Amino acid sequence: MEHIIKNGFVYDPLNEVDGEKMDICIKDGKIVDSVSADANVIDATGKIVMPGGVDPHAHVAGAKVNVGRMYRPEDSKKDVEAAATGGRAGSGFSVPSTFMTGQRYAQMGYTTVMEAAMPPLLARHTHEEFHDTPIIDHAAFPLFGNNWFVMEYLKEGDVDGCAAYASWLLKATKGYTIKIVNPGGTEAWAWGGNVHGIHDPSPYFDIEAAEIIKGLAQVNEMLGLPHPIHLHCNDLGHPGNYETTLASFDVPKGIKVNAKTGSRDAVLYATHVQFHSYGGTSWRDVVSEAPTIANYVNKNDHIVMDIGQVTLDETTTMTADGPMEFDLHSLNGLKWANCDVELETGSGVVPFIYAARAPVPALQWAVGMELFLLTEDAKKVCLTTDSPNAGPFTRYPRVISWLMSNRARTDLMEGELHKWAQRKSSIATIDREYSFLEIAQVTRATPAKVLGLSDTKGHLGAGADADVAIYNFNPEIQNPSADYRALEAAFQHASLVLKDGIPVVKEGVVVNPTLRGRTYWVDTMLDETVYNEVVADVEKQFKQFYSVNFANYPVQDSYLPHSTPVKGVIQ
């Protein structure tokens, strides 16, 4: 099947196309240079054309996501949807059911989404949910930062052993990257504690966060993984945590990029940095340190970050940062869910109400905005809300309207937003507005590139997957700064979305809800001898300390009907 998208304003940062009127040709699910005269013509006159959106960090599938759904019927009830033709019904505002998740991403023009935290023992659960999530390509990030084997190997200085273990775990869980959450802290939480800063050793294992981050960053490059280490720093959400954040950013600096797939420049991906950019000593004297963090990112090229923008909604927080969730529960008194996972990680879930009229959420909103607007180069920024932590992914269009319209921000600040936003941050003094090219950068190009998927994702050059979003907004006659509500509406319900060249959304309505996306995972093997030794050692430990048998641990291939391995180093 051939398509040609004619006359749209194309924004494709990876190919340096900035709003030019040009045709996009599609053949057999791929972007090509030209098509025959028989191609189906899609008229995009007066509309914006972008590559399909890429979300590098969201919580959409797996154990804690499902706890978020299960234990919040009040959230499910708030937002229900009947089935699209051929599709399935669903419910959930902050944590939509799987069918709704895939469909709502597609409606916004997103075609690739990363599940940001997968406990290895529960990996099968994540893959089962992927199976029921329509349309979007996806991958999951297994958690490494509090894993006993990782901590033991790194403590002994056995980076080779750690690398072999990491390659085994990626294969066993069909995972995509090395995710690190509150390194050392979640293990401490298994005893009811936490660690603070990057030099506070974890109990028993006696290893510092700095050593874990550094060791895993080395492992990441030894294995040639497509994505750098994906780091959720220590001390999330604590006033004064920006120092920990800056110190963590510095740890992997100097390590050389060695990606076997893709073309990333970064050795560190720092996630939801908004939650890590607070000054002060308590919630009374807290201030924004976003300018300091942005300044660091401006000056350093080894890092890419996503923001975790607060959207001022009632939402459900969920993270592998177990101690943080208990702190949050102690703070807001709302119901607390937790799951400590043997030898590997933990997690927590707590509802949270980011009320615009409340001081702290207003400040958090401002911190996120400052990070977006003070980081000069959009090539270092990804747009996320750490969905659903700072707000559900369905609010991305609103975040886009805030970024493109100073008036949208001012209206909010002069309206119901608590004055802390202005008093404790510099947001009111910033009048930068993102261009459409920059929006395409932070929602497509940067995430695709840093994920190592930019050969096929995040751009519209020949060879890319034909994932295309067309939005009903005319940049020639409409001004996004003034008409920010129309902008939000346009990005909420795309005019047309193609996934691998197949129409999945037309005029905001899902038309192909049975389509299923690829599951990316990383296949890598550094040294077979070391690998076999390590796996034998792991098997021995398994017998004693795990509650499942070694043979029943790896995720069977049958869980990945659209398995798409991405190669790391293979020897």
Added chain:
Amino acid sequence: MELVKNVVCPFCGTLCDDIICKVENDEIVGTINACRIGHSKFVHAEGAMRWKKPQIRDENGELVETTYDDAIEKAAQVLAASKRPLMYGWSCTECEAQAVGVDLAEQTKAIVDNTASVCHGPSVLALQDVGYPICTFGEVKNRADVVVYWGCNPMHAHPRHLSRHVFARGFFRERGRSDRTLIVVDPRESDSSKLADIHLQVGYNQDYELLDAMRAAMMGHEILYDEVAGIPREEIMEAVEALKNAQFGILFFGMGITHSRGKHRNIDTAIMMVQDLNNFAKFTLIPMRGHYNVTGFNQVATWESGYPYCIDFATGIPRYNPGETGANDVLQNKETDAMMVIASDPGAHFPQKSLRRMAEIPVIAIEPHRTPTTELADIILPPAIVGMETDGTAYRMEGVPIRMRKVVDSDLLSDREILQRLLKRVMEIKTASK
């Protein structure tokens, strides 16, 4: 004789995955590692009668053997004609089948509910009220120094639970049992309470009072009575001290507390006690789920619809209101006009009033054995048994998903295949009638 290793036991929520099956002539003749209940399930020691062919009840009320095609056709006609079908059970089958089931329920605008509504339903309501702090089994084995079993008798209902998590040696508990304090709360003397260091013999239906007194004491209040819920103050204080001084504590709780007076309010308080305890110690909980995959249905239903059980698709969107949309509610209110039972036995466990309604309406049973439910059924579709004759996913009581293995062959269709064929046929009938 062939030994098949790493087999997962399809009996209780402990989901032991270290079973070795002895297989001769494509038949399981023995097991290693399984408990007595698991063993008898594997070898059919109970003399249970298996349905070898689908059955349809004729006008004289006699069951007549038939083909899958015929039985599925008749079942599809029943479901397609029903105004308010109920699809109940699900807890003894695998998740892929459950997923097809939720789809079938949605397409037929049915109510779909699982056995949780008559076992840990109150726990689900409670976790929706106040939260759900849990951990996986390995955490208990490796770390727990205080283990509480409240309202359950694992020695009988989950026979390997204690040996795997309390007696077993763990990383930080090298001596196993002797490194742990075992507390059992049960009005009865049981084979589990006999093993306990502290047995709180709570009065019948007085769990709430005891929990409340313990929470008050934990927060530093004095217990004003000499005894609460039949237990002397000193004994309560001893237990409270043990809980507060835990390095890693775990509360396992069962039917004795979910279905005694107070029901979900008991669990509310129990969960809040665990949350309170985290101000002193590390403490978590795990509900003692019965059927091996009752947890799995709650997971599948939740990710597909947003709700774990008692889901009503009548309006085309999922709606959830336990007390109105539960299996017993729609049976006893005579709302439902056709029922499909799968992978459970309400005939043996539901109240008389519900059974009376079941006797009045067409009942389809997807069930391998002759059970009280199949006595009431009009159409019986026998499936291959998951975990022995077919594979699929199951979720352990604390949510760890494990792949059930196929050990021997069977001529019978799997639950999944039966449901897929039913779904296909129902859709055809519905489309044709539009």
